[in-house]
Amino acid sequence: MAGQPRCELCGARAAPLRCPGCRLTYYCDVSHQKTDWVSIHSQICHLLSPVLRPQRCFHSEKDRKDGKEQLLRKQESLIAVALCRAQGFLWAGQPLEAIPAALQALRSSSRLLGPASLRLLPIYLLLAEASTGAGRPRQAAKYLSQAQWIVLQSPDCSAALQSKLHRGLGLFSIAEGNLEQALYHLANDVYLATAEFGLNSVEVSGGYFHMANIFFHQNKMDAANSLYTEVSSLWHAWLLSSLHGHQRALQARAEASPFSEEEEGSEDGTTEAQRERGARMLGAVLELREQGPLQHPGETAQILHSLAIIHYLGQDLAKSIHRAGNSCIHAVLDFGESWDGGGDGGGCCRVRLPLALHCRANIAKINPKNSTRTHLPPSPIFPLPAGIQAKGEEPVTMD
Structure with missing residues (x-):
């Protein structure tokens, strides 16, 4: 029968089980129902009915317009929840659990935007990554082919989206063991990301990182180390800039009138996805560095220091303190001769950066209300020159 419901997970026509909550989704067996529930359905069951059921009739043009806008917001909310869940499972190393959530995002986006929309491209790439991680290369290849088709059908596709496509193709080639093809796609990823965001953007770091991994496994250590260093430098510079914005926002909040309305948005310009990506990438480089000869x-x-900033901006003060403290130790090991203010002061600045962040995170942890006041230790993004301390501040010493 044409109207016979299909399984929400695998698409099988024989789907006798129906969700008792929304009464809109069907499953071929209990295992698929449980899998979908854990991945995404538990989060969106209450959202499906207003989105999928026929809309009521409106008696005026204004009511129709308002109803359409409300429906659009609900659809966008459903897609956002599904994408967030899928990405979260991928970050947690659970690609199999990410697939149902990503499929839900794909279905909802296709209904809203059409099957050829460029906004579907990141979802196909996410599905390809999850399928590759789950050991389903045939499915991954199918999703990547669909992503390529969308790009070919869209002559106005941005360099940023093309960069993501090449990165997805590169990661798939790595999984297939075709390292030369992977390097080709990752080189295109770097080129396109540079064209879109600039040479010093962290968006370029992903391509560098995966290329470095390939060179590392090929035992081409000079190339790998050079790229790992570039990745670390890009993230450090960007995170310092983000921390600068965070400090300015705190300063403005401290000086603002208590009756003024706060503006919405991130104080530091970072997103959870960016911080998570940076933490994973830098954590991998750190592990390689610590285990290397x-x-x-x-x-x-x-x-x-970069990881300390990530944790600080993410409000994980305990981890920020730990990372900043370790950063101080390594900075002293590398620049110990400049600690007393001698030389050009470069080492002292390298130590003051994490030390000031360590102090600020400690104060924020002990007394969050005081963390926005102006009498805190100097901002870690404005290290003082060697041998000079702020007015009223004791010279920094080490036990």
Whole structure:
């Protein structure tokens, strides 16, 4: 029968089980129903009825317009929840659990935007990544082919989206063991990301990172180390800039009238996805550096400082304190001769950066209300020159 319901998970026509909550989704067996429930359905069951059921009739043009806008917001909300769940499972190393949520995002987006919309491209790439991680290369290839078709059908496709496509193709080639093809796609990823965002953007770091991994496994250590260093430097510079924005926002909030309305948005310009991506990438580089035969205390200090900033901006103060403290130790190991203010002061600045962040995170943890006041230790993004301390501040010493 043409109207026979299909399984929400696998698309099978024989789907006798129906969700008792929304009464809109069907499953071929209990295992698929449980899988879908864990992945996404438990989060959107209450959202499906207003979106999928026929809309009521409206008696005026204004009511129709308002109803259409409300429906659009509900559809967008459903897609956002599904994408967030899918990405979360991928970050947690659970690609199999990510697939149902990503499929829900794909179905909802296709209904809303059409099957050829460029906004479907990131969803297809997410599905390809999850399928590859779950050991389903045939499905991954299918999703990547669909993503390529969308790009070919869209001559106005941005360099940013094309960059993501090449990265997805590169990761799939790595999983297939075709490293030369992977390097080709990742090189295109870097080129397109640079064209869209600039040479010093963290959006370029993903391509560098995966290329470095390939060179590392090929034992081409000079190339790998160079790219890992570039990844660390890009993230460190961007995170310092984000921290700068965060400090300005805190300063403005402290000086603002208590009766003024707060503006919505992120204080530091970072998103959870960016912080998570940075933490995963930098954590992998840090692990390689710590396990390698050659020690790089300067770069290790930089990575630890970057991770401390990520945790600080994400309000995980305990981890921020731990990372910043370790960063101080590695910075002293690498620049110890400049600690007393001698030389050009570069080492002192490298130590002051994580130390100031360590102090600020400690104060925020002990007394969050005081963390926005102006008498806190100097901002970690404005290290003082060697041998000079702020007015009223004791010289920094180490036990």
